[in-house]
Amino acid sequence: MDPFSIALLSIFGMLALMALGIPVAAAMISASAVGLWASVGPGFTLTTLTTLPFATASSYNFAAVPTFVAMGIIAGSTGIVSDIYRSADMWLARMRGGLYFATTCASAGFSAINGSTIVGAALFTRIALPEMIKLGYDKAASAGSIAAAGTFAAMIPPSITMVLYGVLTNESIGQILIAGVLPGLLTAVIYIIGIMIFVRVFPHWAPPSDRRFPLGERIRSLKTVWPILVIAFIVVGGIYSGLVSPSAAGAVGAMAALLVTIVMRRMNVRTFGQAMADSASTTAVMFFIVIGGLAFSRLLLITGFVDDVLTGIEAMELSAFVLLLVMISIYLVLGMLMDPVSMMVMTVPIVHPIVTGLGYDPIWFAIIMVKLIELSCITPPVGLNLFVVAGTTRGLVSIKDVFRGVLPFIFLEIVVLTILIAFPQIVLILPTLMLR
Structure with a gap:
C-alpha cells in the first residue's frame, strides 16, 4: 500500500475510534502506531512511541503550559x-443588562491572567449566574453570555491555546501571544455593542x-483590581519588551499570582495544595492529547501526506481566499463535534503548512485559528464551555437553556472573525512593532 493511502486510512481509523467513544488522545496514538508500523516498520514505530512522550513532556517549549494553567x-x-466582577458591576449597574456588561468586562480582565476558557467559564458561572437570575435576567441568555465570555481566555494573552499552537507549528509563541491583544479587546467591544442591541x-x-452605587464606593472598588493589572503587566509586558521569554513568562506570572495572593492574605496551605493538584x-x-497529536503529525510527515495534499490543492487552481473560506467552514463543522484542544492538535499539522504554502502570514492565521477555537468552545452540541456552565449550575440551568442562550454570541464571534479576515493589520500591528 502506498504511503498516502496509509495516512488516509489512519485518519479514517482515528475518526472511527473517536466515534466509538475512545478518548481522542488514545485514538490518535493508536492510529499513529498502526500507520507508522505499516509505513516504516516496527523498529521506528517502537522508537517513536517510547521516546516521543518523554521528549514532549521534558521539552522547554512546553514549560509555559503548566505554569500558565x-x-x-x-x-x-x-x-x-469576585473582586473584578463586583467592581465592574458597581460601575455598570445603572445600565439595562448591566450584569451582562460586568460579566464581559470582568471576563476580559481575568483572561489577562488566565489561559483556560474552562476555568473562566466555571468561575463566572458560580459568581455571576445566581445574581443574574435573582435580579430577573433571562437564565438562558445569562448562561450563554457567561459561556461565551469565558472564551476570551483563548484570545487574550496569556493563552494556553496560543502556546500549543506555537509549539505545534514552530512559530514564535511570543508573537502569537502579542498578536492576540487587539483581537481580544475587539471581541470584548463587539460583545458590549451586541449586548446593547440584544x-x-x-x-x-x-x-x-434601578440599582445605584455611590461614586465613592465605586472608586474604592477599583482598589481590588490592582492584582490583575500587576500580573498582566508582568506577563504581557515582559513578553512584549523581550525581558521575559514566552516559556518563562508562565512561571513568572504564576509566581506573581502567588505573591499577590499571599500579600492579600488569601493564600493558605490548603488552597495552594488544591490549586497545584488542579x-x-x-x-x-492536555499533555496526553498533545503527545497523541505529535505522534499523528509524525505519521503525516513520514508518509508525505501534507505535501501530496498541497500538490492536489495547487492542481485545483482555486484562489487562496476560496481555500481559506473552505478551511474555515470545515473548522466550524468540526467545532460542533470535537473539543478545542483535540481539534487543534489533530488538524494543525495538516492545515498550517497548507496555509503558509498559500502565502498567508502564519501569525495572522494563528489568530484566525484561535478565533475558530473560541467558536468551537461554544458551538453545540460539543461546545466544552456550554457543558462546563451547565454542570457548574447544578441544575439551575439546563444544557438546553445554555444551547439556546449562546446562539446570539456565536453570531458575534462570527462578526469578529469576519473583521479579522477583512483587516489583517488588526492582528499584525503589535507583532510588527514588537520586532523593531
Missing part, C-alpha cells in the same frame, strides 16, 4: 475574580435597572 487556577481560587431587541433578557491534573490531560 497554574497562574490562572491560583488567581481564580483566591477570590480575585437587551433592546429582546426586553425579556434583562429588566430595567493544575497538575489539567496539564496531564
Whole structure:
C-alpha cells in the first residue's frame, strides 16, 4: 500500500475510534502506531512511541503550559475574580443588562491572567449566574453570555491555546501571544455593542435597572483590581519588551499570582495544595492529547501526506481566499463535534503548512485559528464551555437553556472573525512593532 493511502486510512481509523467513544488522545496514538508500523516498520514505530512522550513532556517549549494553567487556577481560587466582577458591576449597574456588561468586562480582565476558557467559564458561572437570575435576567441568555465570555481566555494573552499552537507549528509563541491583544479587546467591544442591541431587541433578557452605587464606593472598588493589572503587566509586558521569554513568562506570572495572593492574605496551605493538584491534573490531560497529536503529525510527515495534499490543492487552481473560506467552514463543522484542544492538535499539522504554502502570514492565521477555537468552545452540541456552565449550575440551568442562550454570541464571534479576515493589520500591528 502506498504511503498516502496509509495516512488516509489512519485518519479514517482515528475518526472511527473517536466515534466509538475512545478518548481522542488514545485514538490518535493508536492510529499513529498502526500507520507508522505499516509505513516504516516496527523498529521506528517502537522508537517513536517510547521516546516521543518523554521528549514532549521534558521539552522547554512546553514549560509555559503548566505554569500558565497554574497562574490562572491560583488567581481564580483566591477570590480575585469576585473582586473584578463586583467592581465592574458597581460601575455598570445603572445600565439595562448591566450584569451582562460586568460579566464581559470582568471576563476580559481575568483572561489577562488566565489561559483556560474552562476555568473562566466555571468561575463566572458560580459568581455571576445566581445574581443574574435573582435580579430577573433571562437564565438562558445569562448562561450563554457567561459561556461565551469565558472564551476570551483563548484570545487574550496569556493563552494556553496560543502556546500549543506555537509549539505545534514552530512559530514564535511570543508573537502569537502579542498578536492576540487587539483581537481580544475587539471581541470584548463587539460583545458590549451586541449586548446593547440584544437587551433592546429582546426586553425579556434583562429588566430595567434601578440599582445605584455611590461614586465613592465605586472608586474604592477599583482598589481590588490592582492584582490583575500587576500580573498582566508582568506577563504581557515582559513578553512584549523581550525581558521575559514566552516559556518563562508562565512561571513568572504564576509566581506573581502567588505573591499577590499571599500579600492579600488569601493564600493558605490548603488552597495552594488544591490549586497545584488542579493544575497538575489539567496539564496531564492536555499533555496526553498533545503527545497523541505529535505522534499523528509524525505519521503525516513520514508518509508525505501534507505535501501530496498541497500538490492536489495547487492542481485545483482555486484562489487562496476560496481555500481559506473552505478551511474555515470545515473548522466550524468540526467545532460542533470535537473539543478545542483535540481539534487543534489533530488538524494543525495538516492545515498550517497548507496555509503558509498559500502565502498567508502564519501569525495572522494563528489568530484566525484561535478565533475558530473560541467558536468551537461554544458551538453545540460539543461546545466544552456550554457543558462546563451547565454542570457548574447544578441544575439551575439546563444544557438546553445554555444551547439556546449562546446562539446570539456565536453570531458575534462570527462578526469578529469576519473583521479579522477583512483587516489583517488588526492582528499584525503589535507583532510588527514588537520586532523593531
